[in-house]
Amino acid sequence: MEQEHGTCYNAVYCRGLKKHFGRGKNKLEILCGLNMSVPYGAIYGLLGSSGCGKTTLLKCIIGRMKIDGGIVRTLGQSPGARGHQVPGRMVGYMPQEIALFMNFSIHETLNFFGQLHGMTNSAINHRSEFLLNFLNLPDSSRLICKLSGGQQRRVSLAAALLQQPELLILDEPTVGVDPVLREKIWEHLLEIAKSSLKTTIIITTHYIEEAAQADKVGLMRGGRLLAENKPSVLMAKFGLLNLEAVFLHLCHRDRLPNNDDSELLPSISEPYSDTEQDRGLLYRNYSSGSDKIIFNGSKNEISATTAYGTGLAKGHRVSFQKKLLVASCVPSCKNIKAVSGKNLIFMKRNISLLLFEFLVPVIQIILFCVSIGGDPRDLPVSVCNQDVDELGTLFVGFISNTTMHLVMRDDINLAINDVRDGLSWSALHIKENFSMDLMTRLEEGPRATNATIDGSTIDLYQDMSNKQIAITIQAKMLETFSLFTSVLLESFGYNSNLGSLPIKLAKPVYGNTATTLTDFMACGVIVSATFFLACGLTAMSFILERKEGLIERMQVAGVNPQEIMIAHVVTQFLVMMGQVSLMLLIAFVVFNITNEGNLFYLLTLIVLQGLNGMALGLLISACCETEIAAIQAALGIMYPFLLTSGIIWPIEAMPQWMKHISLILPLTYPTNAARAIMGKGWGMSMTIVWSSYLSTTAWIVLMSTLSFVIIKIKAI
Numbered sequence: 001m002e003q004e005h006g007t008c009y010n011a012v013y014c015r016g017l018k019k020h021f022g023r024g025k026n027k028l029e030i031l032c033g034l035n036m037s038v039p040y041g042a043i044y045g046l047l048g049s050s051g052c053g054k055t056t057l058l059k060c061i062i063g064r065m066k067i068d069g070g071i072v073r074t075l076g077q078s079p080g081a082r083g084h085q086v087p088g089r090m091v092g093y094m095p096q097e098i099a100l101f102m103n104f105s106i107h108e109t110l111n112f113f114g115q116l117h118g119m120t121n122s123a124i125n126h127r128s129e130f131l132l133n134f135l136n137l138p139d140s141s142r143l144i145c146k147l148s149g150g151q152q153r154r155v156s157l158a159a160a161l162l163q164q165p166e167l168l169i170l171d172e173p174t175v176g177v178d179p180v181l182r183e184k185i186w187e188h189l190l191e192i193a194k195s196s197l198k199t200t201i202i203i204t205t206h207y208i209e210e211a212a213q214a215d216k217v218g219l220m221r222g223g224r225l226l227a228e229n230k231p232s233v234l235m236a237k238f239g240l241l242n243l244e245a246v247f248l249h250l251c252h253r254d255r256l257p258n259n260d261d262s263e264l265l266p267s268i269s270e271p272y273s274d275t276e277q278d279r280g281l282l283y284r285n286y287s288s289g290s291d292k293i294i295f296n297g298s299k300n301e302i303s304a305t306t307a308y309g310t311g312l313a314k315g316h317r318v319s320f321q322k323k324l325l326v327a328s329c330v331p332s333c334k335n336i337k338a339v340s341g342k343n344l345i346f347m348k349r350n351i352s353l354l355l356f357e358f359l360v361p362v363i364q365i366i367l368f369c370v371s372i373g374g375d376p377r378d379l380p381v382s383v384c385n386q387d388v389d390e391l392g393t394l395f396v397g398f399i400s401n402t403t404m405h406l407v408m409r410d411d412i413n414l415a416i417n418d419v420r421d422g423l424s425w426s427a428l429h430i431k432e433n434f435s436m437d438l439m440t441r442l443e444e445g446p447r448a449t450n451a452t453i454d455g456s457t458i459d460l461y462q463d464m465s466n467k468q469i470a471i472t473i474q475a476k477m478l479e480t481f482s483l484f485t486s487v488l489l490e491s492f493g494y495n496s497n498l499g500s501l502p503i504k505l506a507k508p509v510y511g512n513t514a515t516t517l518t519d520f521m522a523c524g525v526i527v528s529a530t531f532f533l534a535c536g537l538t539a540m541s542f543i544l545e546r547k548e549g550l551i552e553r554m555q556v557a558g559v560n561p562q563e564i565m566i567a568h569v570v571t572q573f574l575v576m577m578g579q580v581s582l583m584l585l586i587a588f589v590v591f592n593i594t595n596e597g598n599l600f601y602l603l604t605l606i607v608l609q610g611l612n613g614m615a616l617g618l619l620i621s622a623c624c625e626t627e628i629a630a631i632q633a634a635l636g637i638m639y640p641f642l643l644t645s646g647i648i649w650p651i652e653a654m655p656q657w658m659k660h661i662s663l664i665l666p667l668t669y670p671t672n673a674a675r676a677i678m679g680k681g682w683g684m685s686m687t688i689v690w691s692s693y694l695s696t697t698a699w700i701v702l703m704s705t706l707s708f709v710i711i712k713i714k715a716i
């Protein structure tokens with residue numbers, strides 16, 4: 001019953017409110033069973049020294065922080081309750097930090113916050129003009145970053161004053177403002193509270209004396225209110241001339257043992273003044289959406305209902321609350337449009353960032369195609385040709401001088417020393433009787449002795465520490481020998497194919513003999529570049545906006561994390577289409593990377609990886625508080641993903657248990673599918689292709705859901 005009275009009379013009603021940060025030894029009690037009553041339509045000055053918990057209290061009141069005990073009712077309901085527009089359109093909020101988009105102009109800033117609060121363009125323009133004038137702000141086209149700190153704070157205040165919400169929360173709005181303007185701001189606040197008879201204002205300030213103009217003040221210390229009443233009543237009670245003296249006196253009393261000042265906190269059912277009694281009975285008629293104020297004189301009726309929606313017939317009230325509930329679950333197009341517009345302005349003002357977004361993947365694909373997967377060239381190979389006849393020289397002549405660069409040595413030990421000293425990759429030894437033994441071997445065939453076979457064999461001493469180069473030299477030597485024997489056999493009138501291996505490499509079913517490692521890796525590189533760039537940009541953008549208080553400010557204005565994410569996807573999607581198209585163009589047209597498949601499948605699959613990366617970026621930003629932590633998390637994820645998703649090496653080479661892990665990672669299916677599309681021309685009828693779309697979608701849903709749950713749990 002007491003609570004019902006409390007919520008009826010008071011726009012904000014807190015009882016036994018507790019909030020702490022940290023756990024165990026690090027537990028820090030910030031609000032310790034705080035009681036507070038802010039009557040409807042009042043200006044409430046919340047006073048207290050730095051660090052006593054004012055900002056924390058305000059955040060609990062607007063539902064931006066979860067409470068650990070007690071109750072809070074803001075405009076009749078728990079803040080953050082489903083369908084309640086706190087946080088949301090019922091609140092105007094000026095946080096302590098500047099919390100503005102630095103690259104926006106004043107006009108764009110006010111326009112953005114006006115849109116979030118559902119104001120029409122003409123209403124925004126009209127109100128902005130007044131506020132700019134009143135707050136002595138310069139031309140509205142000036143960028144926020146070009147303003148002084150004081151001017152930026154005044155724009156922040158203007159953004160909060162733009163609309164006339166039910167509850168206006170101003171956290172130190174007059175800091176750094178000159179006394180004349182401070183006076184004007186207070187006059188304006190009094191005007192808002194008096195003329196409209198609907199806006200409740202809570203204001204924190206370090207200038208205690210200015211709060212003497214408030215209808216009610218709460219003096220806060222150590223996470224509790226020491227006293228709460230009209231300033232004149234408090235001053236009269238202690239026979240002191242100003243509020244500062246009252247505050248000091250109360251702090252002094254609070255330090256005394258066994259002090260009990262509970263009588264200084266009036267009972268919630270006690271109207272806080274006779275003249276304002278009617279204000280306590282103000283309700284809004286939400287059925288018409290007209291912000292019409294309904295006066296209701298019957299206390300009995302009020303106490304039987306909540307303050308919210310009292311003016312509605314029961315049936316209408318239920319249907320309206322249902323509508324609000326549905327609206328709170330469905331992302332609002334208006335919010336998405338406003339936040340997307342904000343993102344577009346941000347991009348327009350950050351051309352260097354936009355260029356970075358386009359250039360990084362382009363540079364990555366160019367560097368990859370230029371540096372990875374091609375055949376090594378100009379490899380120094382030491383050759384010791386001791387053959388007394390000409391076949392040894394003939395063989396040497398067939399060796400490719402593009403791949404190898406030959407260094408002739410007279411002694412095989414010198415050639416091997418070259419390899420030891422790192423001067424050559426291999427040493428080739430053609431023995432003294434090579435020509436003669438080779439001829440004997442050809443003539444005697446199966447009857448050739450081991451000595452003949454050994455004499456006609458060319459020895460290759462290799463540096464196997466670099467496997468890739470060693471394999472290239474081996475392959476080139478085998479190729480050279482095959483060419484050499486076929487020419488030799490032909491010159492003796494034999495069938496030139498007689499010397500070939502009895503395995504024929506027939507026409508490949510997919511790909512061709514010219515297919516390189518570049519073709520193998522290109523799909524993985526494109527997929528991973530898109531994924532990680534989107535991940536990094538999303539994580540950074542959310543963390544920076546959160547750090548600057550921008551996300552909080554948007555959320556207090558009623559934008560939910562889903563809407564912020566959708567708006568981010570909408571704007572980044574355009575950039576991503578450009579990035580991916582440019583990467584594919586460079587890979588296919590400039591570097592001739594093989595693509596046998598449908599370009600549409602490839603494009604959609606890769607763009608989907610961008611969305612997948614954004615979901616991971618959102619998850620990282622939900623888990624990490626700072627950019628450093630996010631960078632560490634992203635790097636910690638990136639390398640394992642690159643190594644285990646089959647981007648660099650086929651997953652078939654992994655042990656079975658690792659293969660199972662690899663297959664559930666977000667990039668494995670898409671990389672294999674992109675490879676199948678590009679290399680084999682496969683389409684949706686093939687399992688690997690459709691299942692990669694399915695796996696990506698599942699990852700996007702999983703990571704986004706997890707992020708939203710974490711955001712909710714942390715109540716950030």
Ligand SMILES: Nc1ncnc2c1ncn2[C@@H]1O[C@H](COP(=O)(O)OP(=O)(O)OP(=O)(O)O)[C@@H](O)[C@H]1O
Nearest residue numbers: 021022030048049050051052053054055056057096
């Ligand atoms: N997220 C947080 N994690 C840990 N401690 C916090 C957090 N937010 C605030 N605090 C701590 O809680 C205490 C109260 O902070 P709060 O910002 O509410 O004080 P305040 O009265 O508004 O002070 P000021 O006027 O200087 O802003 C401070 O000691 C602050 O360091």
